Amino acid sequence: MKMRILVIHGPNLNMLGKREPEIYGSSTLDDVNARLAKEAKELGAEVEFFQSNSEGEIVGRIQAAMDSAEGILINPGAYTHTSIAIRDAILSTGLPVVEAHISNIYKREDFRQRSYVSGVALAVVSGFGAESYSLGLRGLVDYLKKAGS
Numbered sequence: 001m002k003m004r005i006l007v008i009h010g011p012n013l014n015m016l017g018k019r020e021p022e023i024y025g026s027s028t029l030d031d032v033n034a035r036l037a038k039e040a041k042e043l044g045a046e047v048e049f050f051q052s053n054s055e056g057e058i059v060g061r062i063q064a065a066m067d068s069a070e071g072i073l074i075n076p077g078a079y080t081h082t083s084i085a086i087r088d089a090i091l092s093t094g095l096p097v098v099e100a101h102i103s104n105i106y107k108r109e110d111f112r113q114r115s116y117v118s119g120v121a122l123a124v125v126s127g128f129g130a131e132s133y134s135l136g137l138r139g140l141v142d143y144l145k146k147a148g149s
């Protein structure tokens, strides 16, 4: 059974580890991806990474995943709170999607308390720092293993 996971990092996540370490930690995006690649290997999955600051590019990559992945792990960044287009793209693929956030969006500003993605996601992990991605990956792979058996 193939388990290819597309990991999508939304806007400004290319700045990880370079600014605001008190909120987003000190790991860089490359550190996070290297750790996910190692964990994916241990779980028997393949990962591909994509970061973009552009909503349209993220929508395009989600659509393309229909033919190249069995699941998506996404931190939509600030588009979480604004993007009906990303939500619609997720729905159109029918792929299981796990939403991950470094910070706990529910204990931050009011405008971060609404996610357009959560309602179409398999699951949400928010607030464990970069570990949120690892927990999300693990949950998604477990889900796919069960779904395929």
Ligand code: CA2
Pocket: 011, 012, 013, 015, 016, 017, 018, 019, 020, 024, 075, 076, 077, 078, 079, 080, 100, 101, 102, 103, 104, 105, 112
């Ligand atoms: O907590 C998360 O993972 C967020 O998705 C991060 C977004 C924010 O808009 C969401 O509300 C919650 C922001 C990503 C910005 O990342 C930076 C990292 C380092 C320095 C500056 C920005």
